[in-house]
Amino acid sequence: MDGIILTPLKQIMAHKGDILHVMKRSDDGYDGFGETYFSTIHKGDIKGWKKHTQMILNIVVPVGKIEFVIYDEETKEFHTVVLSRDNYKRLTIKAGLWVAFRGIDENNMLLNIASIEHCPDESINKEIGYIKYEWK
Amino acid sequence: MDGIILTPLKQIMAHKGDILHVMKRSDDGYDGFGETYFSTIHKGDIKGWKKHTQMILNIVVPVGKIEFVIYDEETKEFHTVVLSRDNYKRLTIKAGLWVAFRGIDENNMLLNIASIEHCPDESINKEIGYIKYEWK
Numbered sequence: 001m002d003g004i005i006l007t008p009l010k011q012i013m014a015h016k017g018d019i020l021h022v023m024k025r026s027d028d029g030y031d032g033f034g035e036t037y038f039s040t041i042h043k044g045d046i047k048g049w050k051k052h053t054q055m056i057l058n059i060v061v062p063v064g065k066i067e068f069v070i071y072d073e074e075t076k077e078f079h080t081v082v083l084s085r086d087n088y089k090r091l092t093i094k095a096g097l098w099v100a101f102r103g104i105d106e107n108n109m110l111l112n113i114a115s116i117e118h119c120p121d122e123s124i125n126k127e128i129g130y131i132k133y134e135w136k
Numbered sequence: 137m138d139g140i141i142l143t144p145l146k147q148i149m150a151h152k153g154d155i156l157h158v159m160k161r162s163d164d165g166y167d168g169f170g171e172t173y174f175s176t177i178h179k180g181d182i183k184g185w186k187k188h189t190q191m192i193l194n195i196v197v198p199v200g201k202i203e204f205v206i207y208d209e210e211t212k213e214f215h216t217v218v219l220s221r222d223n224y225k226r227l228t229i230k231a232g233l234w235v236a237f238r239g240i241d242e243n244n245m246l247l248n249i250a251s252i253e254h255c256p257d258e259s260i261n262k263e264i265g266y267i268k269y270e271w272k
Contacts, residue, residue, distance in 0.1 A: 016239075022174065024254075025169055033169035036159055038154075040154045063199060108153075113172065117161060
């Protein structure tokens, strides 16, 4: 799908603990640092839909397992990906796409590196029924 | 201690899951984005000592509990802080200070937002005995 990038990331396993890469400023998808935050999502719960008009998201899932659904309202296309430490990738989402995500494990946490600081006027929120998607 | 900043951070609790603030570009302690990564540390293990000559660290602990010890070799001063979601703060560490950290819970993970990209020549590593500190 246009407007998303999935980048496999290194996990460096070591005796005392691991290093999990997230993002370097020279990486593809990096478009400035505005803000970074964690979002947790309980098992079975869905956050969404949300569309950013300016913010570019860069998301990794270091804890648990989260299903992301991205919807392009121009092409009517959906893209689904499940991220976790077993499928450890960075999901870059350009502005203009709708996003929703669901918690799969008991404890789930994502990190988002956002290209701009949070600004309530910049994003549009809709109820989950606004876009019809069959969550399995 | 000169060269460290401890900034309390918001955790916004919500029905489906929480939002944990980490850092905004307008925050005190932000000095450019070089790279961000996770580091895990097993219970009782210690990573350290390490001194960065250029990199400024901005550390949060979203999982478990980690004890940080910072040592200023000029003043011979130690500073200790335990971070977790119960003491959810951002620890900014300027270049030139020695750092070691120990895992306290079963699963412990920190996020570091580093002001420059990783570069092996930029940091100095020493065995844990190099600086005498009584780990309790």
